[in-house]
Amino acid sequence: MKFSALLLATIANGFPLRNPLEQSILDLHLEGSDFLLDLEEHLSHDSIKELPNPRTLLKAKYDLLPEVDTDALQALINEKGLKDRAEKLFSIAEQSIPEYGHPTRVIKSSGHWGTIQYIATELRKLGGYYTVKTQKFKALDSKVNSYSLLIDGVQPKSVKPLSLTPPTKDTKPVHGNLVLAKNFGCSLEDYPANLTAGNIVLVPRGECSFGDKSANSGIAGAVGVIIYDKDDLHGTLGEPTGKEVAAVSIVEAEAKPFVEKLTKDPSYKFETTLYVDSYVKYVPTLNVVAETVFGDHDNVVALGAHSDSVTEGPGINDDGSGSISLLEVAKYLAKFKVNNAVRFAWWAAEEEGLLGSTFYADSLTPEENSKVRLFMDYDMMASPNYEYQVYEANNKDHPNGSGDLKDLYVDWYKSKGLNYTFVPFDGRSDYVGFIDNGIPAGGIATGAEGIKTKEGVEKFGGVAGEQFDQCYHELCDDLSNPDYEAWVINTQLIAHSVAVFAKSFDGFPERDLTKINSINKGFQYRGSFAVY
Ligand SMILES: *[C@@H]1O[C@H](CO)[C@@H](O)[C@H](O)[C@H]1NC(C)=O
Ligand SMILES: *[C@@H]1O[C@H](CO)[C@@H](O)[C@H](O)[C@H]1NC(C)=O
């Protein structure tokens, strides 16, 4: 695809004239809007590439700015700023309609390239306050076109493919007998060699990752694997090793008769046919990272949101909201002097399994890593049936400082007379790569597919028995989805978190450099997917 024409169209369609009162805002917008990020160049480049800055912020001019102050920064956050950007982002998502039939900002779509372009352009309008870089990486692109399963002549109703499943051999149906793996299928010895080869494995969820079960089945010569669990699985195989075989899940109730029979008589023959038509391939995409030119670069305040959406919709709440909150805070921070450098990141391919943030955190050299004092994750700031959720991180199971960050959020909600609730710090967003690399992290959210309880309604209002976001990962995550009250509040809290640490890390734990690698690989989720 030729990116340039597409992106020219992005710019030409952007920034519509509204009324004269907005003229000054328009002027601000037009400044730098002649800029086009040359995506082809950035994608052909090795990993990190710095954008040329339209101008350099002179130290003398910077020195005239007031020192960052949390109240002053929070006071600049306003609903109109968020709303205007949401409208812009939705129009960018609509650029995907010719290819996808609906608005989306999924990686490799015009809507996602347009999002990257928009973020870079907006940052360049800030008078040279930030150094802006892109980071190229290869993301997994995958799709299941169709699938089917027949066991002993019966089609289980609950059958679902796992994310990142390879197709069945030659993308044709495969046939074999159903074979029960021993235990949880986490060891090669759990796959009886004389029974497994050429057949289809049935194995329960648990003990190890779905990817391990699929790869073990493949190594044992199976042509497919069925994983069963109490409820529907929303699982992923994770990064392919090449050993995996096609994997689907069914619920325990449907697996039970076969499990019982095969437990008694392992060589009993249930004829099974599995068909998965899918692909898993790598496509290049970009993270965008912007760091204040000034401030102490040895003590960096890092925060991030994800620039991509799922295929199904435009992702205005998930995570247009966080992406936009970061742009607004970045814009207003540029009116202040900072003591510590602030690094804003917009990760790509979060929806494919936290790929951009993980690639970034893994790619830091030990020296670069040691300078990142903490990472703050802002994903889904404006769910319509929201709760004020704080990730339940702590200083013992997570890098020291994660608990202090949690306290900062709690203290702020308390100071505003707002309720908050803790939610599991279990791997559902982009903090995973940072925690796994020893960097303290945490964040806030407003809820995804979870259901609001009666107690939740007492604390936050809204509707009991409904999802926090009924449009989570759906087409309707559009301009009518976000709740602006929650969004403004949370953007003020983001501003607070930035201002506090940009001013000082006094009292915040030093980095423990003995634990730079692999402090915790135990997250159950990889973004929206379960991994084991
Ligand atoms: C497979 O091998 C096991 C011993 O390893 C044996 O007990 C079993 O009978 C064999 N099954 C078949 C179908 O050959
Ligand atoms: C906080 O929750 C309590 C119930 O636990 C409720 O009575 C109170 O009104 C809530 N406060 C706000 C600001 O919603």
Ligand SMILES: *[C@@H]1O[C@H](CO)[C@@H](O)[C@H](O)[C@H]1NC(C)=O
């Ligand atoms: C975290 O760091 C603080 C000092 O900043 C220290 O007092 C505390 O013991 C550390 N906690 C852990 C669990 O290492």
Ligand SMILES: [Zn+2]
């Ligand atoms: Zn998200």
